[in-house]
Amino acid sequence: MPRRSVVVTGMGVVCPLGSTVDELWEGLLTGRSGITPLTRFDPGRFHCRYAGQIDDARVTFAPGPFQFEIKRMSAFVRYALFAADQALGSSGLSAAGHHDLNPRQTPPGYPLRGAVFLGVAMGGLPSIEAGVLRQEQRGVRKTSPFLIPSLIPNMAASTIALRHGIEGEQTTIAGACASGCQALGQAVRAIQSGSCAWAVAGGAEAVTTPITYSGFEAMRVLSRCEDPALTPRPFDRERDGLIVGEAAAVFVLEDRAHAEARGAVIHGELSGYATNSGCDNLAAISPRYAARCMTSALADAGLEPEAIDCVFAQGSGMVQGDAAELEALQAVTATARRRPIVTSVKGHTGYAFAANGPMNLACALMALRHQTVPPTSKLEKTDPSFTDIDIAREAQAAEVRRCLINAFGFGGINASLIVSRA
């Protein structure tokens, strides 16, 4: 029996470039940078004073269940829900006949056999910091009863399920910066297995808070570049680290037969997925295990390396990470008759941890739709080690049939997805 085909029928994004997939795409093609001086706290004591921040004025919710609670959630929950609302809305999946119910009390109706898979790496760090400060300043008994619910990583998936009345499995994956990619992969496998017919899946992260900056500065992974127009710069010989970004990208994935039966618009097919453990290092990307992961994803899709037209790389702007990813890609495509174009969107959006993979999927779906590869922003002087790799400097028209998406996380977690034209 052939494996079930899993397709994307809904997309939602909120990121420093905007609050829709179209705004994200427009920002990429026009070279807009979402990296700006940090405003969520005074960053004066840190070397890095920039971030890719979401405009909270754009993150609004229609009247509906749990309105009160949503306002008290940490930012990653609100962003995930906002993106999920878009994805579900654009999917046309909502069941008819619920419009006469009280929207303040009753979730909208959706077909049964739905599930939620969300990737979240660090959860509500800003809420933890705020909670500690509040108890120091006002006393322990002034702690909000919503503190714990607001910050636990599952609350993004839980809020989506609660607000939309999705009754099947809800799973949260904490796989560091591969979390969102792994969540998408788990959703693909669940639909392939027949355990659900459709799923809301993606990733969210919002950790622009002092503990993030102190922790990552201690690891020497944040860029110290003083010009936000020049950082982060993936694959550039002068790259010096990442810039923290906020984002959520959430999708409706669906059994193709289920989607076609209801006449849904299909944006692409998730045709391959793999994840593995790179056993070489706690925090660095292992080229050999990353290569093995990409090769496994290709095998899962039944493809050879030359079938990939474009790679949406993790490409963070970190010195070791970028080199390791491209070394892995060189190994994967060493004998390929043609090699893919490589691009990274981190120069536009910053590095959004668990949301990296899902953000890459949103960009890849738009590349498939528009037959255009978006540019690697801020890349000026390619690292000499990468000169044999075709890295997109400008937006370029190309035949884009299949894209490889990478995401790698601390702990040696690698994840790769293949997305193909529907």
Added chain:
Amino acid sequence: MPEQQDQELFDEIVRHIGEFVESDVSYLTPDSHLATSIEGMSSLKLVELLLYLEDCFNLEFDDSVVGRLESMRDLVHYVRDLRNAQQQPA
């Protein structure tokens, strides 16, 4: 709630609850049940509401009060008595 002061306090509490839940709660009466009369109320929300009212009235409620207050009348009396106790000379 015969006394005018209690009525004024009741109105003030209703106003603060409306601010807190961001909706019109003018339907509340002294007999309204705190946990069930306010749309969408939950145990967590009730605890947060009491923290909010503490700030509004510059009072500190006893930690066990959440389990003892059932009606709006109970809440009004509790706030009234706590205020009076605070105003008494030590």
